[in-house]
Amino acid sequence: MLLEVRNLTTHYGRVKALDRVSVDVPEGTIVTLIGANGAGKSTFMMSISGVIRPSSGTIVFAGQGIEHLPSDRIVSLGISQCPEGRRVWPQMTVVENLETGAFSVSGKGVVQDRLESVFSYFPILKERRQQLAGSLSGGEQQMLAIGRALMSGPKLLMLDEPSLGLAPIIVEKLVSIIREIKEHGTTVILVEQNAFMALQIADTAYVLETGRVVMSGKASELLQNDLVRKSYLGI
Amino acid sequence: MKVQARIFIILISLVALLFVPRLFSMDYYMHMFVMSEIYAVLALSLALIVGFSGQVSMGHAAFYGIGAYVSALLSVNFGLSFWVTIWIAGFAAGLVSFMIGVLVLRLRGHFLAITTAFFGILVGLVFNNWIGVTNGPMGVAGIPRPAPLNLPGFTVAIQTRAHYYYLGLAFAVMVAFLVYRLVNSRIGNALIAIRENEELARSIGINAMAYKVLAFSIGGGLAGMAGSFYAHYILFISPVTFTVAESINMLVMIIFGGMSTLFGPILGAVFLTVLPEFLRMAGSLRLVIYGVALVVFIIWMPLGVWGSLKSFWLGRRQASLSEAGESQEHS
Ligand SMILES: Nc1ncnc2c1ncn2[C@@H]1O[C@H](COP(=O)(O)OP(=O)(O)O)[C@@H](O)[C@H]1O
Ligand SMILES: [Mg+2]
Numbered sequence: 221m222l223l224e225v226r227n228l229t230t231h232y233g234r235v236k237a238l239d240r241v242s243v244d245v246p247e248g249t250i251v252t253l254i255g256a257n258g259a260g261k262s263t264f265m266m267s268i269s270g271v272i273r274p275s276s277g278t279i280v281f282a283g284q285g286i287e288h289l290p291s292d293r294i295v296s297l298g299i300s301q302c303p304e305g306r307r308v309w310p311q312m313t314v315v316e317n318l319e320t321g322a323f324s325v326s327g328k329g330v331v332q333d334r335l336e337s338v339f340s341y342f343p344i345l346k347e348r349r350q351q352l353a354g355s356l357s358g359g360e361q362q363m364l365a366i367g368r369a370l371m372s373g374p375k376l377l378m379l380d381e382p383s384l385g386l387a388p389i390i391v392e393k394l395v396s397i398i399r400e401i402k403e404h405g406t407t408v409i410l411v412e413q414n415a416f417m418a419l420q421i422a423d424t425a426y427v428l429e430t431g432r433v434v435m436s437g438k439a440s441e442l443l444q445n446d447l448v449r450k451s452y453l454g455i
Numbered sequence: 456m457k458v459q460a461r462i463f464i465i466l467i468s469l470v471a472l473l474f475v476p477r478l479f480s481m482d483y484y485m486h487m488f489v490m491s492e493i494y495a496v497l498a499l500s501l502a503l504i505v506g507f508s509g510q511v512s513m514g515h516a517a518f519y520g521i522g523a524y525v526s527a528l529l530s531v532n533f534g535l536s537f538w539v540t541i542w543i544a545g546f547a548a549g550l551v552s553f554m555i556g557v558l559v560l561r562l563r564g565h566f567l568a569i570t571t572a573f574f575g576i577l578v579g580l581v582f583n584n585w586i587g588v589t590n591g592p593m594g595v596a597g598i599p600r601p602a603p604l605n606l607p608g609f610t611v612a613i614q615t616r617a618h619y620y621y622l623g624l625a626f627a628v629m630v631a632f633l634v635y636r637l638v639n640s641r642i643g644n645a646l647i648a649i650r651e652n653e654e655l656a657r658s659i660g661i662n663a664m665a666y667k668v669l670a671f672s673i674g675g676g677l678a679g680m681a682g683s684f685y686a687h688y689i690l691f692i693s694p695v696t697f698t699v700a701e702s703i704n705m706l707v708m709i710i711f712g713g714m715s716t717l718f719g720p721i722l723g724a725v726f727l728t729v730l731p732e733f734l735r736m737a738g739s740l741r742l743v744i745y746g747v748a749l750v751v752f753i754i755w756m757p758l759g760v761w762g763s764l765k766s767f768w769l770g771r772r773q774a775s776l777s778e779a780g781e782s783q784e785h786s
Contacts, residue, residue: 295660
């Protein structure tokens with residue numbers, strides 16, 4: 221198991237946003253968390269990456285407990301996240317955004333190699349390398365945000381609603397890129413409201429409701445599950 | 456090519472600056488220029504904190520004052536040379552700003568501004584009331600000038616305003632170079648990333664607190680060195696020089712010039728040191744003119760003079776580049 225989350229509970233002040241969530245992420249797979257708006261998906265990701273401190277529970281990554289580590293240490297251990305909302309640095313160029321993503325990496329050669337590999341996933345970023353990130357289209361900014369998360373060379377990549385607000389054709393493209401990333405050996409946690417898209421590419425899935433895991437299993441099985449079909453797929 | 460042109464312009468300007476004392480021999484003008492150099496260092500060091508890291512500090516004059524007092528008291532009481540005390544002053548001010556930074560940089564926006572202003576007031580109270588050490592409102596007098604500088608081959612006394620002018624020029628150039636190297640390094644990238652979006656910066660593995668504290672400490676340390684220079688130039692210091700009003704004056708300089716550029720703070724420092732002197736001719740209208748001019752600036756030129764010129768120029772360049780097609784690369 222690359223990542224083992226046990227009984228993770230996270231509060232915002234008094235509000236409990238995650239309630240004893242346990243999730244297993246096997247190496248080399250795509251695991252998805254689906255759930256409605258406000259279910260706690262982003263909170264889950266930020267608790268793993270150390271941006272928010274969980275109040276209790278354990279997070280074991282590659283055999284090491286990380287729930288007390290600061291976010292910069294967690295990134296250098298090999299967990300990288302692409303936060304919700306396509307957030308890039310609009311005043312920096314594409315290349316500067318990407319280089320900043322390699323902040324935990326030392327060695328110019330390594331950074332150059334990573335840039336090349338990001339450009340091979342996203343050729344459009346290579347074309348736009350000197351443009352200000354703020355001038356990119358929504359889809360391109362999303363790709364830049366994912367590319368930036370890849371720059372640290374993660375073992376585990378966490379994506380928060382990458383499909384949000386993107387045209388279906390761009391979502392298709394994103395799906396194939398996420399598959400490609402997995403095939404190159406990076407484990408992926410995909411957080412999505414777009415359950416249909418997520419269940420199609422994930423190996424395992426967890427359904428989150430008001431901070432709790434209410435269902436989990438193989439993604440292909442959840443795709444057939446009546447309750448999931450009714451509540452999340454609208455079929 | 457572009458870089459070479461820039462270096463060329465900078466070298467030409469430096470050479471021109473070397474001739475300033477020949478052109479303006481009056482003490483009155485030379486004093487304004489020396490003060491401009493001190494303010495240039497202060498503005499650059501504050502720009503590192505406010506402009507590049509986005510942490511609004513209203514207590515910068517406190518570090519300026521700490522440096523001035525440490526340096527003055529060490530040389531008056533223990534006979535240490537300026538060439539030693541300026542480093543101790545920088546270190547002491549840097550250490551205090553490190554400690555303050557650790558305490559207050561968790562705060563954001565107005566909270567940070569207000570807390571740093573309170574810190575500035577507190578330091579002023581210490582200068583005024585710790586009479587046994589600081590001599591209170593009476594200030595510290597009899598601060599010695601820097602000892603003659605022994606360069607290989609010859610010795611330069613630091614006596615006249617022209618001497619201070621050259622020393623201050625060297626100081627300001629070194630600080631500008633240091634800040635330039637800093638903001639164009641990995642550290643600079645991290646600071647800008649934090650300024651633009653701190654949570655995002657943390658999420659990609661930048662230890663935001665550490666970098667904010669680093670910028671705050673370096674900025675405070677440089678202000679302390681400026682304070683030492685000031686003390687050994689004016690030869691007298693008292694608490695009235697290091698007030699919150701002075702911190703705001705420094706903020707105004709970087710807002711005026713453009714705080715996330717390097718040339719902007721220098722421009723603001725020189726302009727706002729020289730301008731009020733010229734406005735003296737306008738008598739009591741001076742403060743009104745000054746105030747109105749600032750409001751106009753903040754509303755119509757939020758990037759400052761230099762920042763606006765730069766973004767105007769960059770905008771035109773970007774536009775002409777995209778006309779020229781997509782396949783160009785610089786660097
Ligand atoms: N910064 C915050 N402060 C207080 N409550 C928050 C904050 N962020 C999220 N919440 C609350 O936590 C719950 C989970 O939110 P979130 O993790 O953003 O859900 P999701 O990503 O699934 O939409 C929601 O009830 C939300 O209102
Ligand atoms: Mg969310």
